[in-house]
Amino acid sequence: MNGDSHADLLQAPGNLDHPVLERSPSAYTPLPTYQLPKGEHRHYQQQYADMYFARLAQLKPAVEQIASEAWADFEIGGETASRKDRVLDVRQGELCWVAGTVYMEMPLKPNVLEDIGKEHWIAAPPPRVKYDSGVGWGGDSERGAHAGGGKGLAGAQIMLEDESGRLRLTGGYLSGGLLVTGAIVAVVGTENSDGDFEVLDLRVPDLPRQPPRWETEDGDAALKGKSVTKKRDNAGKVAIVSGLGVSGVEGDTLLLDLLMEHLLGESTDPSSQQQAASISRLIIAGNSLSHGSPIPSREELAAATKKGGRKTYGYDSSSYNAAPTDRLDQWLAALLPSIPITLLPGEQDPTSTSLPQQPIHAAMFPHGRAYMNPPTAPEGPGWFDSTTNPAEFSADGWRFLGTGGQPVDDVYKYLPDCEERLEMMEAMLRWRLTAPTAPDTLWCYPFQDGDQFVMKECPHVYFVGNQPKFETTVVEGPLGQQVRIVAVPRFRETGEVVLLDCETLVPEVVRFEIFDEG
Amino acid sequence: MAQDYTEWLAINVLNEQQLVSYRSLSRALKIHSNLAKQMLYDFHRKQNTKKPRAVHATYLITGTKRKEIPNDGTHSQREGDDTVMQSSPPLPSSSAPKPDEHDEEPIAVQTVMLVKEENVLQAKAKFESITGTHIYSLQAKGLGDLQTLTECNRKIAADYASEDPLEVWKQYGTIQNPKVKRRTQRRQPPPPRAPMVKEAVAKATPAAPTTKPTTLKKESSKDSQDSKLASKPSSAKATPEPAKKPPTTKRQGSDIFKSFAKGKSKAKAAQESQESAGSTPKTAPEDEPMASFSDEDDADEGDVDVVEDVPKVVDGKSKKEREAELQAMMEHEDEVMADAAEVASEQAEGDVNEGAIDKPESQAAEEPKETVQVENGRRRGRRRVMKKKTVKDEDGYLITKEEAAWESFSEYEPAPKKIKVPPTTSMNKSTTAAAGKKGAKPGQGNIMSFFSKK
16 A cells, blocks of 8 residues: 555545455364363362372372382482372481372461351351461572571471372471362471481472373364374464453443454454454453352451341342443453354352362353354363363364463462562473362362362363463473463453464564553 | 544534444444444544544553553562472472472453543553554443443343344344354244244144134244243133133043143243243242142133133233143143142143144044153053953853953153162152143043052
């Protein structure tokens, strides 16, 4: 045109051709990893301890293999480390290594026995920023994740646990690394005179096997007997957003409108619209509603009891406000004709509060339901996929693993001095656990047969929603795995959407702003 | 064409003092969004040359902002990483040792900014490079709070809700997606009035009127409105009389119809309140009856009656239409409610389904074949058993013969082996369920079926 293309739309309507763009297609296969059985098959009578045993059983082989390779020739003072099967088999003065589950005893951690003793209703425990009182681990080193103010063991205590028993861990080495309850590790060292195990080195299971791109789709096709297509179109981009925070109060939803118009390709200029047309899928990673959780917070409960003292058994439906879900539904329905959406629930969304959160029910979306799969006969993935949290799916051949943020936020509470969310996310990948602190401080379903939170395969993209700011990096594994981890910020606060290019897995950010004169 | 938009904009912006965004214009004149943006610009320029500051505009600027100098933001985050990295590796791993500093991955950040016209120059100064600018909206007076622009989209959603996005949005310039999958629903959300009704309503009930498709549409169009909501329970309640006739003919005895109808209406009422989009305080009384047990039928009746009387007067739908809705709802089983009333309702529904799916003759007293239905953890049906008959002979001898006879049975599905459900709870469950079942379906067998288990 006339070289001044950015002002194209600042002119009178002329003979400019306005083509209608077409969106890039999105190849999508959701995986049912975190779906719980429905109805009567979901039982809550099991003990949670079984989960820990299952987790240990699943990860012990991996960590022991890594440990034995690393410490085969670990020698101190002429003594080589020997492997012990059980945690309680360690002997004083003997150099040995053993694998087990980490358990951290922290003063400010919510104590379920206390809670039950105090209150009759379920209310969310008071939010704590960090579980550790900050006194610290008492190790020699002052730096690192667990270092605290001074010496002394008034802070957290770290123990190693397995089916046989518990072993307290000490040593300056521990303060250097990230540890939370539920991580499976192998430690080498010796027992000292106090009966504590002094740790000299520590190993984690590290990243599991990573499937090559398109493995899910090719595998499915092979199973069904169809020919495996080698030729695929160029993948577009995937937009990841989280923390929409629709509250029904109309005071601040302009950013949502701007986002919607941009994704639809109606706003901005033609070159940006071209870019928007390459966005093949929108992933909403949690907290779409700002207050949809069914469990009242402490403040709410206090307000309710103060108001009249009228005890409502169960749920007082007269206080239901449909405006937020209505607004969200309208917003989604405006986007769905043009772009497929994957919706993960978050902490504040109206679905189960314990992990894995089950998909938000189709009944919440009367407009959006037409784009969802019918409940009885799901043929392939739905256009509008309301999925679990955490969620695992394959988009454009890449394996995505995402959560709404609760596991990372919980891990954050365990680490007194660490603010690096990316490191926590990386640690979770290396521990092979999507939710390491479940069931200790993170509510979850009592899995009986195996811990579903153990990652069996390494994803290509690991995204976590509702983080304070956008961060990203690439994590590498021992077998050459590469994982792009993305911390997605809350849209309501930052106005940022992450666009992930599905050919290169490089993210970029689109930020929506309203000019502030102040 | 040129005249249209000037006229339209003059009316709406100047005369009616409304907020007009490019989207409103594109919807009103059925044009591409980009064309609408240009028209806004043109109008804005012309009006302001005639009379300065007649029309105010807001602009949308897209581009890359300048990197801001303050320390917050991406830079310090990198530094934070560095210190932690250098002191000790955060997590011992067997992969290659981490580089001492994170490589500065430059992440492209595109900014889309909405600006009032008086601040445009200021805003543009913040950008390093601008990819595009266009007018977002026009208004006659100055705009106090930019948030009021959400009004435009809300109006669009309300005014043009009847349009089918897959058909008409192409002309507005929305990005089209050829692979979009949408299914037609029997129950339409408010308000698409387009006839996308699934016609698979071939149930073997004689009272299926042909007015059903049209009533479905009508019904759907008012689905989420309050009066409709309240009227639905009334319709559900009122229709037991006509609608029950088909199912009850399949069952012996019409005296059970009363308890049957109650269960059904409550089920319908609960279904409505759960499935419709906007729930209102009116649903509260509906919810309460649902939550209570079937023993409290009378009390609930009162409540439901009170609520329903008013809307009944308001909404004058014909019995047939209500009946049709009831049929539609019966077929559309989405929610499963978990309480005693639900058991009754489910059985009622299950029975209707049974009646529809099975041929009517299978419900007759003499059936030559064995049927077993598995529902909700109960096995029901008729089966052949050997029964002993003792007959007194002519000589006075008692002769016992075995013959095959039909028996109707209802028993529990074997409980899942994994979980050891204590025997007491299973007994309680079975007794209450059996009691509920007994109330709802005594026509199925005789009173002795109550004791058939164990």
